[in-house]
Amino acid sequence: MALDPRWAEEFQRRFDEERHKIGRFNILVCGKTGSGKSTLINAIFGADVAPTGNGVPVTLGTEYFAHPRLPVGVFDTQGFETGEAGDRILDRLDAEITSRRAGPVSEQVHAVWYLVRSGDRRFEDSQAGFVRRLAEMGVPVLTVLSQVPVRDGHIHPDAVELAAAIESRGLPTRPTPAPILTNARVDPWVTPELHGLHQLLDATAEVIPASVRAALEAAQRIDLQRKRRRARLAIRTATTAAAGTCAVPLPIADAAALFPIQMGMLAAISAAYGVPTPSSRLVQAFGSIMVATGASTVGRYLAGTIVKFVPGAGAVTGYVIKASVASSVTLAMGYAWMAVNERLVGMTEEEASAFLSSDAVKTAFVDAFKSAWAERKRLGKEIEDQAPGD
Ligand SMILES: Nc1nc2c(ncn2[C@@H]2O[C@H](COP(=O)(O)OP(=O)(O)OP(=O)(O)O)[C@@H](O)[C@H]2O)c(=O)[nH]1
Ligand SMILES: [Mg+2]
Numbered sequence: 001m002a003l004d005p006r007w008a009e010e011f012q013r014r015f016d017e018e019r020h021k022i023g024r025f026n027i028l029v030c031g032k033t034g035s036g037k038s039t040l041i042n043a044i045f046g047a048d049v050a051p052t053g054n055g056v057p058v059t060l061g062t063e064y065f066a067h068p069r070l071p072v073g074v075f076d077t078q079g080f081e082t083g084e085a086g087d088r089i090l091d092r093l094d095a096e097i098t099s100r101r102a103g104p105v106s107e108q109v110h111a112v113w114y115l116v117r118s119g120d121r122r123f124e125d126s127q128a129g130f131v132r133r134l135a136e137m138g139v140p141v142l143t144v145l146s147q148v149p150v151r152d153g154h155i156h157p158d159a160v161e162l163a164a165a166i167e168s169r170g171l172p173t174r175p176t177p178a179p180i181l182t183n184a185r186v187d188p189w190v191t192p193e194l195h196g197l198h199q200l201l202d203a204t205a206e207v208i209p210a211s212v213r214a215a216l217e218a219a220q221r222i223d224l225q226r227k228r229r230r231a232r233l234a235i236r237t238a239t240t241a242a243a244g245t246c247a248v249p250l251p252i253a254d255a256a257a258l259f260p261i262q263m264g265m266l267a268a269i270s271a272a273y274g275v276p277t278p279s280s281r282l283v284q285a286f287g288s289i290m291v292a293t294g295a296s297t298v299g300r301y302l303a304g305t306i307v308k309f310v311p312g313a314g315a316v317t318g319y320v321i322k323a324s325v326a327s328s329v330t331l332a333m334g335y336a337w338m339a340v341n342e343r344l345v346g347m348t349e350e351e352a353s354a355f356l357s358s359d360a361v362k363t364a365f366v367d368a369f370k371s372a373w374a375e376r377k378r379l380g381k382e383i384e385d386q387a388p389g390d
Helices: 005-022 037-045 084-101 125-136 157-167 197-207 210-219 224-245 252-257 259-273 279-295 300-309 323-345 349-356 360-374 376-384
Strands: 025-031 056-059 062-066 072-077 111-117 141-146
Touching (some): 005 210, 005 279, 025 037, 037 111, 037 141, 037 197, 111 197, 210 259, 224 323, 224 376, 252 259, 259 279, 323 349, 323 360, 349 360, 360 376
Antiparallel strands (some): 056 062, 062 072
């Protein structure tokens, strides 16, 4: 049994719409060869964001990778050195940034990460000059000290010294002249702990335009809280709309009025999580969940909103849906879909594919629906208290 194709189309349409609203966050990464640009990008956005050798050449030594399903684009410069060649690269980058500024926000360059490898132990005048010129281009520049060894909470003294040397130059970097110390790859001998990635994400979110913050939050893979916050906003909007629709108790037969609201919410949640799964697979999984849960498992609460649209699942008559029930069902659906999306975010493409085509996705949804339903009072308060933000 499949979901009514009208609803599949509606989900697809709403998902595309939500992704369009989120737009795209574009980051330019600069630094010497081997400073760790590609490694850092992949640590924050996921393993396949900066693959080698299949980007679109932008300028000599710079490639643009626009992820096909995540709202992120990376200008990955291939380890240029500063100096003579650096000047020419800067001229080209300047031209690129300037011409993009005339276009849509989702194609502009929103921030620069300038990497200095901590093992290099020095920061040259030419590097400082490079950073200054980048900053003059009107894009926020963040300096990153990469591959910083930290053991038992202690930063390697050489890295501390280098960070202080960079800070003392008083460069126009954001949010402060001090570099952000990171390690993006676990190496048991040199850099046994990942660190600084959240700090870099927070600093970046702080300095970029508010209009691309949702894209950064959806695209990054390291901070689920940011995704949850956006998802809860979508749930709040939908529960309010659902309650409004049932302000006068709605006959079950008219429950169709609720479904588009819930559908839009689910699409917004998937967009906020930045689920890298092809949307056709999501629609499919959603369909099978609706069919399964509408029929029996979650029972009447969900059936009230869904059963009507699932061919062959039977009819529920003689009930009305009150505002409180409509908003609670919507709330529980939202949290259940969050649980599914949260699983997907951490999966490889193969894992996601197996998960979505098995009963595991239904089980994940139904279990989360049941616990959300049981906790609807607390969760209702949680979304009420959710600050709207940007
Ligand atoms: N331990 C550790 N190794 C790192 C880190 N970042 C990069 N590396 C290693 O350093 C080497 C270079 O990293 P890349 O990410 O390819 O550096 P890049 O700046 O992209 O280099 P180019 O593309 O040549 O300009 C690789 O062997 C990485 O595994 C880090 O944070 N910690
Ligand atoms: Mg690279």
